[in-house]
Amino acid sequence: MVLNVSQKLIKEHLVSGEMISGNEIGLKIDQTLTQDATGTMVMLELEAMNLERAKTEASAQYVDHNIIQEDSKNPDDHLFLQSATRKFGLYFSRPGNGVSHPVHMQRLAKPGKTLLGSDSHTCANGCMGMLAMGAGGIDVAMAIAGEPFYVKMPKIWGIKLTGKLRDWVSAKDVIFELLRRHDVKGGIGKIIEYYGPGLKGLNAMDRHVIANMGAELGATGTVFPSDEEIKQFLKSQNREEDWVELVADEGADYDLLEEINLSEIEPLIAKPSSPGNVVPVREIAGEPIYQSYVGSSANPGYRDFAVTAEIVKGRKIADGISFDINPTSRQMLTDLVSDGHIASLLSAGARLHQAGCNGCIGMGQAPATGRNSLRTTPRNFPGRSGTREDSVFLCSPETAAASALTGKITDPRTLGFDYPKVKEPEHPTVDDTMLDEPVPLEKAREIKLVKGPNIASIPKMDSLPDELEIPVLLKMGDNISTDEILAGGARVLPYRSNLPEISKFTFEIVDDSYYERAMKIQKEGHAIVGGYNYGQGSSREHAALAPRFLGLRVALAKDFARIHWQNLVNFGVLPLTFKHEAEYELLEQGDVIQLSNLITQLKQGKELTVTVKGKAKEIKVNHSMSERQIEIMLKGGLISWVRERQK
Amino acid sequence: MGKRTTEMIVPGKGGYPMVNRNQICKACDGTGLLADDESWQYSCTVCNGDGTFTSGDSPEPAKPFSVDENNRTLE
Ligand SMILES: [Zn+2]
Numbered sequence: 001m002v003l004n005v006s007q008k009l010i011k012e013h014l015v016s017g018e019m020i021s022g023n024e025i026g027l028k029i030d031q032t033l034t035q036d037a038t039g040t041m042v043m044l045e046l047e048a049m050n051l052e053r054a055k056t057e058a059s060a061q062y063v064d065h066n067i068i069q070e071d072s073k074n075p076d077d078h079l080f081l082q083s084a085t086r087k088f089g090l091y092f093s094r095p096g097n098g099v100s101h102p103v104h105m106q107r108l109a110k111p112g113k114t115l116l117g118s119d120s121h122t123c124a125n126g127c128m129g130m131l132a133m134g135a136g137g138i139d140v141a142m143a144i145a146g147e148p149f150y151v152k153m154p155k156i157w158g159i160k161l162t163g164k165l166r167d168w169v170s171a172k173d174v175i176f177e178l179l180r181r182h183d184v185k186g187g188i189g190k191i192i193e194y195y196g197p198g199l200k201g202l203n204a205m206d207r208h209v210i211a212n213m214g215a216e217l218g219a220t221g222t223v224f225p226s227d228e229e230i231k232q233f234l235k236s237q238n239r240e241e242d243w244v245e246l247v248a249d250e251g252a253d254y255d256l257l258e259e260i261n262l263s264e265i266e267p268l269i270a271k272p273s274s275p276g277n278v279v280p281v282r283e284i285a286g287e288p289i290y291q292s293y294v295g296s297s298a299n300p301g302y303r304d305f306a307v308t309a310e311i312v313k314g315r316k317i318a319d320g321i322s323f324d325i326n327p328t329s330r331q332m333l334t335d336l337v338s339d340g341h342i343a344s345l346l347s348a349g350a351r352l353h354q355a356g357c358n359g360c361i362g363m364g365q366a367p368a369t370g371r372n373s374l375r376t377t378p379r380n381f382p383g384r385s386g387t388r389e390d391s392v393f394l395c396s397p398e399t400a401a402a403s404a405l406t407g408k409i410t411d412p413r414t415l416g417f418d419y420p421k422v423k424e425p426e427h428p429t430v431d432d433t434m435l436d437e438p439v440p441l442e443k444a445r446e447i448k449l450v451k452g453p454n455i456a457s458i459p460k461m462d463s464l465p466d467e468l469e470i471p472v473l474l475k476m477g478d479n480i481s482t483d484e485i486l487a488g489g490a491r492v493l494p495y496r497s498n499l500p501e502i503s504k505f506t507f508e509i510v511d512d513s514y515y516e517r518a519m520k521i522q523k524e525g526h527a528i529v530g531g532y533n534y535g536q537g538s539s540r541e542h543a544a545l546a547p548r549f550l551g552l553r554v555a556l557a558k559d560f561a562r563i564h565w566q567n568l569v570n571f572g573v574l575p576l577t578f579k580h581e582a583e584y585e586l587l588e589q590g591d592v593i594q595l596s597n598l599i600t601q602l603k604q605g606k607e608l609t610v611t612v613k614g615k616a617k618e619i620k621v622n623h624s625m626s627e628r629q630i631e632i633m634l635k636g637g638l639i640s641w642v643r644e645r646q647k
Numbered sequence: 648m649g650k651r652t653t654e655m656i657v658p659g660k661g662g663y664p665m666v667n668r669n670q671i672c673k674a675c676d677g678t679g680l681l682a683d684d685e686s687w688q689y690s691c692t693v694c695n696g697d698g699t700f701t702s703g704d705s706p707e708p709a710k711p712f713s714v715d716e717n718n719r720t721l722e
Contacts, residue, residue, distance in 0.1 A: 037686040065686050119685055137684065362688045381720065383688045388679040388696055479711050483692045487674035488681045509673055509693055533711050537692060538683035538720045561714075 004252040006156045006191045006223045009131040013114050015148045021155045021189075021255060024626070026148035027131070031108065032059040033117035035100050035357075036066050038137045040077050040455065040497040041541065042118060043084035045141035047449065048458040049642040053089040053441055055146030058108050060091035060435075062100035064356045068363055073494055076452025080497070082436070083450040088144070089438040097434035098329030098355040101125060102300035105208060106331060107435055110242045111226030116143045120215045121297050121378065127207035128233075129226025129246040131191075134215060136563070137541055138570050138638055145642050150628075154220040157190040158254030161198025163263030167419035168412040170307070171206035172299060172376065172396035175213040176268035177260055180278035187219030190256070194224050195248055198262045203424070204233035205301030212298050213378050216275040238430050267411050269374075270394040273382045281399050281411040290371030292317075292404035294397050295326025295353075296360035298378035302332050303422050304397045309341035310420030311401035311412070312348035318407025323350040324365050326358045334429040348404075362386030374400050374409065456498040461548065461572055463636040468525065468595040469613065470553060473517055475529040475589040476510060481537030482564060484509045486546050488538070496542060503546040518550035526550075529587050530557035535564025544571045548637070554595070556610070556621060558584055569629050572637025579607065579620035586617055602630050672700040689720050 003011065010019060010027065017025035032054075034042050039061050061081050066074045078095055085092035093103055100117070101124040109115070111129035115122060118140040125132040135149065143149055159178070165171075178186075192214050194207070202210070207224045214222030224230075226246040234243045267281040294308050305327065317323045325345050327333040333355055336342050346352060359365030360377040366386035367373035373385060373392045380392035393409070402412035412419075439447065451457075486492065486506050495502035507514040518526055528547070534557035535543065544567035554574045558581050568575045578584055587593075592613040595601070601608045602623065610619045625633060635641040671677040675691035677698040682688050690696035692712060714720050 035685070038684055361686050363686075379687065381689060383680045383690050383696070386680075386688060388690070388698075481692055481712065483674055483681055487691075487693065488683060489673075489675045489691070490678060491676050493682060537712050537714065538681070538687075538689065540684055563714075 002249040002251050004248040005225050006193045021153050023153045025153045026150050029116045029143035029149050030057045030113040031115040032140050032143050034061050035119045036063045038118035042137045042141045044458050048639045050646050051145050054144045059144050061085045062093040063095040064099045067095040067356045079450045080455050086439045087447040092436040094434040099297045101297040102328045111246050112244050116149050121212050123214045123221050124208050124212035126211040126222040127224050133221050154191045155255040157192050157256040159194050160196035160259045163261040164201045165262045168398050170396050171209040173265050173268045175210045176278045179276050183276035185218050187217030192219050192222045236428050272391045285411050287409045291322040291367050291373040292400045293324045293375040294400050296377040299376035300328035306341050306422040308397045308401040309344040313344040317349040317404045323404045325350045326353045327355045330355050331429045335425045374403050461636045464634050466599050470525045470527050472591045473526040478531035479533045480530050482540040482543040485543040499549050503549050506546045522551040525553040527554040532558045534560050536561035544568045548573050570638045576621040583619045670699045
């Protein structure tokens, strides 16, 4: 059978389902990646699962997000994460070692493997001939525990690259071209696979840039072949033995086809406030800027910083510009220092920051209100920079450097000097001093988790009872979001590693008596009722986990937002929909609902009967769980389900 | 379900908006920003990023938000 690279990767890792687009498939996961913002919960989940040791080939925990340490909470988390990695057999990348995606690529990524990460830009490592995907924290915890990752079989979108990038144009402009054509939803349900003669001109880190921002198209993943270029990259990292060739078979087919002629691309820029709002730089040249920011996993390469340095070398940046340099890995920073590039940047007027995600994720370097900030980062939706009324443009390092010199948005081709040719270091620094290796099992068994005052274990959750008689504690309308269930604001977020504490904020925006009322009957449990699109909005696992901790057993709604529905199932809350939507009106806050023979009912079909006590009302409801999900629900959620399997 | 309205904020002497403590949005604590699981910040959906909230307003969002398969908010 003739296969493309994505199909080969999926076929090699398929544990369930058929490779027909739209069908659910289960994939074996070889490697995982967690960052510190999502990682603390993942490690607490591993503890609650009673996991002895990671079952993946390599799992790494990176500390790259919360590294400002303005009080003790960040460093407490860091120590906890380090102890957890030692206990569970994971790699630990210390604060200052760099951004997860480029560091993983340098030190651990392997062609032909699958990688699941609790960070939406995990797809960046698709540049290495891997199937790399972003997912929720609980999905990654499951993968570390050796369970497959379930996803709908994506369509494979083949993009043939031809031609060669011209001077002043680089990899970032290639992904902008795709975003210009297809906008931020164009990749949903697809894996983007690049092939063709144009690949020759793109080094491994250039491919990282392109793969990283596949996330901005909403793609499931981005895949590049593992070719001679990847072999050279691994050789430069003293890991040549990790290379295997992985290319599409001659005559391989794709579900969708498209071509990008690299020779025709010009410098592009994404205007505020969407990565899909792409125009040629020349169209908006001359607009004044306040900040020029270089770094992030969307431009992490040595080349990206070196070309910036060469453009500003011997020159001065425009008056009043904040020129922020954010190296992406410590290894690379070392080379940029020894090759003189950091000196060129500093002499030109740059501000140098530590290796990490930093301002990309809004941790520092927030722009002034309403002032134009040019960034080589991947995302510019409102507020992502940490400034409420921000005006962020996304661009290449060439455009960022040119604009820093002039103080205005500048097409780098108009600078009036030759494009500097940058040479990669012949022997780049390889240094694992800050990447702790997994501790051997015998030693790991003796390690105790180091929990600061704000970190608490996830309590044991019970299985689903066969009979339920529980009150409706809340009845809500349509479009209730995860923000209303549990907001991710400054008061709440510090408690995200402390379930009993964070639960106190549950539904406080809808009804601030909910917590007290739920706690009174925490053991017996309760239900809630919602309208359409219940649980919509941003990703927040706590919006399912916290109500569950407070005793939520049944969520009855007209319909659910997809991810929240999945989170409810994962954490053992039964999501039910009305068979007849008009019956939503029959239920009131305070009603007591009864579900009998629940286990049998769930196993027998999709329809269940809910009785409203004392009202002689019967309401028909549906569930849409698969057999696998029913099993999980009966055990009380994924954590208990896995915990039992560890025995 | 009431419609959300934004109360006009009168700038104080220093140019900063006058703060009425009773009207600070509970979700974002007046910052106008919330963060998702990965720490990406976005405009608070409860107060529409104003940071304030008038009593009697329904906290219910006026419309569904745009999100993708991975619940990346697209607004
Ligand atoms: Zn708010």
